[in-house]
Amino acid sequence: MATVSYHLKEPGGDKPTALFIWFNPQNGQPRIRIYTGDKIHPDQWEGGDAQRAKTPKRGPETERNKAINTNNERMAKRLLDHWAQCRAAGKLPTAEELRAVVEPEVPGTPEPERFRPLPDFLAYLSRMEKKNSPNTVRSHRTTYNHLAVFVAKSSRSLEYSDMTREWKDRFAGYLSEEQKLADSSVNKQLKILKEFLADAADHQRTPRIDVKGWSWKFAEPAVLALTTGELAQLEALTGLPPYLENARGLWLLMAYTGLRYSDAMTLRPEHDKGETLQLVPKKTTDIKATVYVRKPARALLNKWWAGELRPISNAKLNQYIKVVCELAGIDELTEQITYYAQTSRPHKVTKKKYLRISCHSARRTYTTLSFAKDIPLELIMQATGHVNAKTTLRYNQTTIARQVEVSRRAWGEDE
Structure with a gap:
């Protein structure tokens, strides 16, 4: 029995491609290729047994895809009916005759497909x-x-x-x-x-749209850094359950190195050069970051290489580090400002500091404390992988507590 199947001319392409029929007489004669006159993007086509244009349940169904499916069903029926009539009359239709059968379904000037x-x-x-x-x-x-x-x-x-x-x-x-x-x-x-x-x-779904000016005025939400004293509280914390101890170690590793979460979680032995870590950050792939490995960072790196520190998701680390900081007594009251309506409506709430500590706080802690230790800007940028000094300077967070801490040390008034 003759069969009809539908195929894409370029199924692996990234733009709309011609849709054609393989008509197989199943009598030892070669297959006949018949173009339907339709084009469809490979992403919109279900091959295999389905052989249909996709009409997904999520989002609006495209009228174009439904029309293609209807047209294909009609063409398949016409081809098979014509084949059966010819065989009943004792003759074999030619390829030209079969193509002529479906011509009424193929408009002379196809309407361009409308993408949405x-x-x-x-x-x-x-x-x-x-x-x-x-x-x-x-x-x-x-x-x-x-x-x-x-x-x-x-x-x-x-x-x-x-x-x-x-x-x-x-x-x-x-x-x-x-x-x-x-x-x-x-x-x-x-x-x-x-x-x-x-x-x-x-993907040639639309001409390039001018998106110049497609922005929204906003102010970056403040990400808090820990002071030297608060960092010492976190370092001194003991008796944590394993999952919180693991979170504490991961966060401290980022605070000691300034690495982003994505870079810290993908550290490999080849990045470890002894006194430094050297890697290309995932976010800024055109520059290499070089980070000095402090003694406490070395101890954590050794645990990481030994599998004693385990990577966890960003969401979990953000959740656990708040618990760890609360247990460490990092509970100073802070004001958090969230801006709405293009900064015209600031919304202020008071929160204990541990509630505002996140993965990114570790990177900000590294930068802030590096400035406090008088490490030159260019060396901090080399460690953080920043290419713009303004970005690095935004990380330098001067809190009242830090101002008091640094000023006392500078004037020799440490208690």
């Missing part, structure tokens, strides 16, 4: 899952969810042509006013959206 942002964003997330960390994919999926809700509230589908600067202002206003996102979060959503639009242009 929401289905393309889902495909973008699927590609990200193969090469990015779960946390990165999760943050991008959050942006997609915000976008999908915003589009649903507008009661009309979103086109790439809609995504102007005025549209950006409406979307950002929605995030700020209705979703109550802080300014830094709004700016992050816009940054991720710009990354998606660049990817969509690279």
